[in-house]
Amino acid sequence: MNKIGLIIRREYFTRVRKRSFLIMTLLGPLLIAGFFGVVIWLSLAESEDQKMLVADEGGVYQSLSKIDNDVLKVDYAEIGLDEARMLFKESNYTSLLWIPFKSEDDIKVKKVKLLFKKQPSQRIQRDLENRMESILERLIIRQMVAESQIDSSVVEGFRRASSSVIIDLVKFDSDGGEKEVNNADAVPGFVFGILIYLFVMLFGVQVMRGVIEEKTNRIVEVIISSVRPFTLMLGKIAGVWLVSLTQFALWIILSGVLSVLVSTAIVGANYDGAEVAAQYQQMTPEMAKQMSAEVGQAPALEGKIIQQISETPWTKLILLFMFYFSGGYLLYAAMFAAVGSAVDSETDTQQFMLPVTLPLMLGYIVSFIVIENPDGPAAFWFSIIPFTSPIVMMVRESMANVPGWELGLSMFLLVATFLTMTWVAGRIYRTGILMYGKKTNYRELLKWVTYKG
């Protein structure tokens, strides 16, 4: 077996055999599932807590619209504000909506009041706003109908004709391809982006620790009398890379098994979420959208998730993930290795860690901007710059069809940069691993790069 093979083998097996690897492998999917579980649970939990009292003095509300749904439980009462306040105070209602439309003049004020004990979510506020707008619209129309003696059915026809337009956002490619744009499309890319961020951090630091370990153990001089320092560094980076891929593969397998188990459990418990999802899948997308627009998004959440999962181009994303994770990892691992070689102990790494981790964090932060505007200048530049591209491009690619040349350029630059960085890191590494007891600064590092063989 050649020497780099031996090194990779050692790096790989010592890590995979560690107890911490086993624990991470088992806990990882549980933590991720738990994380998403908590997110979903929190968004659903709201529905149980929200209970609204509508004080509708004019009695206009109930006759026109029913907003009772899973998110919000509503009771109506034709009472005044003061009386409603008393009732609200002693009851377990979480909010009180006061609609003061007693006369025609009141309607023109276009103002209602919402009192709450617990701040309702943005979604409910928006929902209420829409609803009140439509109620007012109807009331005003009704007045106008009464005044101008038009047949109310004609007006109703107009109203229906004008209401709730849904814009289908479709991205049109230069080569004629069309793709519907949906913010939820960003979710898989975003998850992959976060995974890249986490994995690069986690395993990059492992490379750094490994280098420091060899240096403080003083075994490094023995080894580099047998192999070139560059070979040792590459072997370590490659070994840890294989560990990360193993971990990732195990997570996917475990998550698959886990999700099958969980969904079986859910179906077994006769949870209507599954039913809703099933119903939802039988609808056409237009019907589905209509439905979510009319009843609010909550009941369709599970359905939406399932729809999203089935519509995501997984093969493409996973291939891209493999590429961008590997490219990003190799780039950062080289830097981490250089940092590890330049210090005597992990506590000394602080001053060099920031410039290494900062671009990585920047990529993570920029991906939030990219979700808002996947084709903007920020999205473009940060998905081209190799230090941020692994994360940003994942998000961009899952949302919009990135032009081929941009993707190509981004990939090319990433490969070119990691090769350059590996070379530079190798030069720092080669000198650094034999330096002891000396505080290193950036000028020193630069000097090492220029030292002759």
Added chain:
Amino acid sequence: MNTLLQAENISKRYGNHQALDDVSIAIPKQSIFGLLGPNGAGKTTLIRIINQITGPDSGTVTFDGQTLSPEHISRIGYLPEERGLYKKMKVGEQALYLAQLKGMHRREARKKLKEWFEKFEIGAWWGKKVEELSKGMAQKVQFITTVLHEPELLILDEPFSGFDPINTNLVKAEIRLLREKGATIIFSTHNMGSVEEICDHIALINRSQKILDGSMKQVKKENKDNIWEVLFTGNTLSFTNALWTGFELVKMSDENKDGVIEAKIRLLRNNQPNDLLRTIVNVVNIHAFNEVIPSMNDIFIKKVTEINEAATAAQTPSQP
């Protein structure tokens, strides 16, 4: 060709620090070659160049008649001064790994390792982690991994540090045995006692320059101070008077309990030992007479101090 390794005109600079300045050494085959010098003189840099860990800025190294190249790595064994093992790795596994890195086959390495472990009576440690070993034990393992692939050139930097006297002797015996089997050994140390004991050639490096080299005998001969030691009984005053011309009394002890006095005398001008004997034979009773051979320790200190004083003098500007 009787030289295994020849380094010629080696210079190496790290930034502003000149680590080696035009150093040449030739290491005869099957010798134990002492590479000596104070801390920071450039020994480790020279050793690293021979190990191809780093390259010289200028100069050439030839190994067994060929220019030193990566294919010689498996023919060299290196025990660095600052050494260690992977703490979490098992002893046997680690020794196998290091042997394979030197180009040995796994099976062959395992067989040889078992033999060495038996010899050093550490067979029971095969499956233990290095962190469970005492320092001396770890040093033994380290020594074995250095010599396992039967290198033609063995570079040992302070090989006895961390060993108790018993194990030091064990390792010394092994080093001699390896030499008998044909190995050439570069032995770097500050311990002049062990240099006297096992080296047959030496080179002394100071302030990045080689200031002395040759066979041990030759070096000692060249650095003799022409001092003779006389043990005598009798009158010290007449003894001193007798040495009035042509000799210098370097040192004289008091009488010991038998009344014997020990004196060190340097021969001046062209005086021979016989002249000294002739001068004192009628004055005192001579008990013993022998030449003072300088120890390596003396030579080391003398040479290094001479050079350093000269360097300091050159740096201080002289009065006009």
